[in-house]
Amino acid sequence: MNPAGKPGKQGALMPVEEALERLLAMAGSAPILERERLPLAAAQGRVLAEALISSLDLPPWPNSAMDGYALRLEDWRGEPLPVSQRIFAGQAPEPLQPGTCARIFTGAPVPAGADCVEMQENAQVQDDQRVLFSEPLQLGQNIRPQGQETTVGEEVLAAGTRLGPIEQGLAASLGCAELEVVRRVRVAVLSTGDELVEPGQPLGPGQIYNSNRVVLCSWLQRLGCEVLDAGILPDDLAATRQRLAELGEVDLILSTGGVSVGEADFLGIALREEGELALWKLAIKPGKPLTFGHFRGVPVIGLPGNPASTLVTFALLARPYLLRRQGVQQVQPLSFQVPAGFVWPQPGNRREYLRGRLENGQAIIYRNQSSGVLRSAAWAEGLVEVLEGRTLVQGDRVNFIPLSEVLD
Numbered sequence: 043m044n045p046a047g048k049p050g051k052q053g054a055l056m057p058v059e060e061a062l063e064r065l066l067a068m069a070g071s072a073p074i075l076e077r078e079r080l081p082l083a084a085a086q087g088r089v090l091a092e093a094l095i096s097s098l099d100l101p102p103w104p105n106s107a108m109d110g111y112a113l114r115l116e117d118w119r120g121e122p123l124p125v126s127q128r129i130f131a132g133q134a135p136e137p138l139q140p141g142t143c144a145r146i147f148t149g150a151p152v153p154a155g156a157d158c159v160e161m162q163e164n165a166q167v168q169d170d171q172r173v174l175f176s177e178p179l180q181l182g183q184n185i186r187p188q189g190q191e192t193t194v195g196e197e198v199l200a201a202g203t204r205l206g207p208i209e210q211g212l213a214a215s216l217g218c219a220e221l222e223v224v225r226r227v228r229v230a231v232l233s234t235g236d237e238l239v240e241p242g243q244p245l246g247p248g249q250i251y252n253s254n255r256v257v258l259c260s261w262l263q264r265l266g267c268e269v270l271d272a273g274i275l276p277d278d279l280a281a282t283r284q285r286l287a288e289l290g291e292v293d294l295i296l297s298t299g300g301v302s303v304g305e306a307d308f309l310g311i312a313l314r315e316e317g318e319l320a321l322w323k324l325a326i327k328p329g330k331p332l333t334f335g336h337f338r339g340v341p342v343i344g345l346p347g348n349p350a351s352t353l354v355t356f357a358l359l360a361r362p363y364l365l366r367r368q369g370v371q372q373v374q375p376l377s378f379q380v381p382a383g384f385v386w387p388q389p390g391n392r393r394e395y396l397r398g399r400l401e402n403g404q405a406i407i408y409r410n411q412s413s414g415v416l417r418s419a420a421w422a423e424g425l426v427e428v429l430e431g432r433t434l435v436q437g438d439r440v441n442f443i444p445l446s447e448v449l450d
């Protein structure tokens with residue numbers, strides 16, 4: 043360490059997997075978040091605090107999958123059958139009279155005694171209104187059995203499941219008007235940098251607009267977090283300590299910038315002085331100086347300030363941390379292998395996450411992969427993973443992580 047308390051020459055870089063493992067372990071050992079009960083429609087993006095157990099058989103009774111006729115197989119002898127009742131969805135049928143069929147519509151309960159349904163396209167109504175079935179019939183055909191989806195007492199969704207439209211629909215189908223979910227994670231967002239100005243203000247000499255703030259605030263909202271936007275923090279140690287101390291009750295402080303080795307990078311020093319600092323130097327590009335620590339007991343993740351570094355480290359490290367903090371087990375984005383439609387002749391010692399797209403089944407990359415170029419990510423459909431030390435030639439297989447996998 044030099045006198046300013048900053049790391050000196052670069053030591054070994056920590057592999058991305060190890061950093062993720064450590065972050066997840068810390069999220070998993072943090073105090074369990076309280077739970078709250080929410081109306082079903084408000085639970086989008088939230089995490090189930092307890093398993094969803096079915097209190098119903100679904101469907102509650104056998105019902106018809108087709109518009110047609112319900113009958114008993116043994117009554118079908120090649121002779122037309124009279125229609126003894128008409129059953130619509132929402133009605134409770136009478137037991138089927140032997141030797142007859144019932145007119146039935148999709149979703150209607152199959153009457154007791156019937157054991158198959160024939161669709162109306164395969165039935166001929168005779169002049170005397172009796173119905174002739176010409177196709178061969180099979181036991182149970184076109185009947186959706188009681189409990190085919192779920193039965194009473196079955197676990198339908200596990201605790202720790204993130205709720206999206208499909209899970210909300212499943213809960214609705216079981217009659218749940220409210221769900222027990224984990225409370226929102228409260229995240230304070232800080233943008234560090236004397237050069238930063240908010241959009242809408244005039245730019246002075248040497249200044250740039252703050253883009254990381256809105257990226258993180260809207261991303262966190264999509265993830266179901268409660269966002270405390272703590273604004274811009276000047277590059278000053280005393281101001282950094284004071285602002286961190288004033289943030290109040292939050293579960294995570296998420297900052298951008300000020301984590302490298304420059305003379306205006308103070309986050310690490312503030313953490314070391316009033317908490318604990320793990321400045322990891324990750325084998326990741328962009329995003330090397332990602333910082334994790336505590337300030338007076340509150341977890342802090344310091345994302346590197348370059349906009350593409352902020353994006354990549356949030357997607358691959360902070361997002362999984364926040365999900366695991368809420369009890370989600372599956373926190374890794376799904377990805378798949380595709381052939382590279384580009385060459386990468388000079389690999390470094392960091393794993394690279396290039397902003398890329400799919401074209402004709404191959405991954406192609408944005409022309410400028412500088413960590414300062416956010417436009418690369420706006421152009422991209424995903425992150426193309428290039429392993430450390432690996433020279434790529436066209437056609438080599440690379441891992442592709444769709445951005446849609448990490449944005450929600």
Ligand SMILES: Nc1nc2c(c(=O)[nH]1)N[C@H]1C(S)=C(S)[C@@H](COP(=O)(O)OP(=O)(O)OC[C@H]3O[C@@H](n4cnc5c(N)ncnc54)[C@H](O)[C@@H]3O)O[C@H]1N2
Nearest residue numbers: 233235252253254255299300301302307330346347348351
């Ligand atoms: N001597 C060394 N210098 C640097 C190293 C190194 O190893 N040795 N690492 C480089 C790498 S890699 C990265 S990444 C950056 C990370 O720096 P910081 O996280 O300390 O970020 P800043 O220096 O504060 O800012 C970096 C860059 O990003 C711009 N920025 C910051 N915040 C925002 C924002 N909210 N919106 C838009 N743009 C932002 C800032 O103006 C800088 O251009 O360090 C390298 N240096």
Ligand code: MOO
Nearest residue numbers: 328329330351413
């Ligand atoms: O790790 Mo930095 O984000 O490459 O510029």
Ligand SMILES: [Mg+2]
Nearest residue numbers: 300302304307
């Ligand atoms: Mg810096």
